[in-house]
Amino acid sequence: MSRExxxxxxxxxxxxxNRFHWMVLFWCALIIIFDGYDLVIYGVVLPVLMKEWALTPLQAGxxxxxALFGMMAGALLFGPLSDKIGRKKAITICVVLFSxxxxxxxxARNPTEFGLCRFIAGLGIGGVMPNVVxxxxxxxPRKIRSTLVAIMFSGYSVGGMLSAGLGMVxxxxxxxxxxxxxxxxxxxxxxxxxxFLPESVGFLIRQGRIDEAQRMLQRVEPSHRSQPGQILTMPALKAGGAPLLELFRDGRALRTLMLWIAFFSCLLMVYALNSWLPKLMNQAGYGLGSSLSFLLVLNFxxxxGAVGGGWLGDRFNLPRVLVLFFATAAVSIGLLGFNSPSWLLYTLIAVAGATTIGSQILLYACGAQFYGLAIRSTGLGWASGVGRNGAILGPVLGGALLGMxxxxQVNFLVFAFTGLVACIAMGAFxxxxxxxxxxxxMRWTLAPDAR
Known part of the structure; x- marks a missing residue:
């Protein structure tokens, strides 16, 4: 008797x-809201810290x-680690660290203590992102995957808005x-x-916890019924070797590299703006309250950008949507340094937020679609980890420019250039x-002849 x-x-x-998908979306989004709050909080308090601790722009950067060094290490550590201990445990550890x-x-009583705490918090902030994605x-479900990931990850922006709003109060x-x-x-x-957060069904199967995996499948698709002797399979790479090398096999090398470049450039823009926009606007003559309102609009x-881009990506082609978004980001950020009426300035900042932070969210969705389940956490972890170099450089670059x-206009034009680099990288992808x-x-078409 054959086994099904x-x-x-x-x-x-x-x-x-169904209801199960709503539950996964809600709890993952809630975690990302807290994650975004903890990350954006530095830009909110930066003008006050610089004054209280007499920090130079370079020291502040x-x-x-x-935190971004910690995020890079966290992404590289907790992405692959979750494949061994499960995503639920990895997410739990990360929440404890960043919160x-x-x-x-x-x-913290001085910059040294402050920096140490930010680094360790960064481990959790960076580690939780690839795992919840x-x-x-x-x-x-496949038809709305990009949209759901984008909606979930827009919690990052909600957290950023919450951080700026509470900062103003x-x-x-x-x-x-x-x-x-x-x-x-x-x-x-x-x-x-x-x-309430479910464990990865792929992890349950790899661990031999078939009964739990069957119950999880019944929640995902109520019409599914488990039968005695049923075999559960998931697509996985059969080739051996280090997971990192799998990112470059089977024609993935160029797209992996381009995805890394796009992550690097996008995160540079995101963290440069989140760290320095209030201070730059403060120097341009706006009060602290007005400067924080710009940060609020950026994340709003x-x-x-994330939800709209996810919707477009599900209906058209997500990499091409990202090409358009990065081109728009370069233009909108480049125009921020020039004198504009208030309504236009707020519009440019909103567009910049949609096409930088929004694009960061879409890049995670793009990576999740590109990499198969067996290497998804590793692929997203390394893309995020490499991209953290851009996140690290962003605040330092902003501080160096301010110190000079x-x-x-030069500050914003430098940030805009990285948008152009990301646009080219996603075009190649x-x-x-x-x-x-x-x-x-072509291989599929020729297959009958080959036989």
Whole structure:
């Protein structure tokens, strides 16, 4: 008697969106909201810290990069680690790190203590991103996968808006420490999050926990019924070797490199703007409250960019959508340094947020689509980790430019140039993607003759 084989990926791809998907989306988005809050918080308090601790622009830029060094290490560590211990455990560790040490930031007495706490918090901030993206991608139906990942990751911008909004309320009356103490909320919610957040079905299968995997599949697709002797399979690479090398095999080398360049350039723009936009606008003559409102608009625009870009990506072609977004980012950021009416300035900042922070979110969705399940966490972890070099460089570059006292326009034109680099990289990615699809189609067409 033959045993029935079930392709788990096909069951998930073809599932109808239901209550289970809403649950995964909600809890992953909530984690990203806290993640975004903890990350953007530095740009909110930067003008106050520079004054209180007498920091030079270069020192302030370096201090902002400590968290980003931690994020790079966290992405490289927790992406592959989750394939061994499970995404749920990896996410739990990351939440404890980024929430706990952000709270400790509020107790820092000097830049050294502050920087150390930011670095350790950065480990969690960077480690949680590839894992929640991979988890959401794994359970999302194929037809709306980009949209769901984009909606989930727009929580980053909600967290950024929350950080800026609370900063406007708390900074004048309660000091900069108060906005860090708010970051302790996720620790209180962690038991609830971990109760409802599902484990990766791929991890359950690899661990031989078939009964749990079957129950998870029934939640994903209620029409699925487990049968005695049923075999669950998921597409996985059969080739051996280090997971990192798999990112460059089977025609993936060029697209992997281009994705890394796009991540690097995009994250440079994102963290340069999130760290220095309030200070640059403060120097341009705007008060602290107005400067923080620009940060609020930047992250507000990102929500529309992420969700709109995800919708376009599901209906057209996500790499090509990213080419358009990065070109728009270069133009909008380049125009920020020139005198503009208030309505135009706010519009440019919203567009910049939509096409930089929004594009960062779409890049994760693009990577999740590109890499197969077996190497998805590793692929996203390395793309994010390499991209963190751009995130580290962004605040330092902004501090160096500010220290050189260059005209305001030069600051923004330098940031805009990286948008052009990202545009070219994603153009190359889209070209290679199309060439690969054509090659597969040709092999499929010729297959009958080969037989």
């Amino acid at each position: 084989t079930i392709d788990v990926s096909r069951v998930i791809d073809d599932a109808r969106f 370096a201090l902002g990069s400590y 706990g040490f952000t709270v400790l930031n509020g107790l 991979a988890l959401m991608s794994e359970y999302a 708390l900074l004048p009356s309660h000091g900069w420490q108060s906005v860090f103490f708010v970051a302790g909320v996720p620790l209180l919610l962690l038991p609830i999050i971990m109760k 625009g990102a929500i529309f 006292a260059v005209p305001l 889209a070209w290679a993607d199309r060439a690969s699809a054509s090659a597969r189609q």
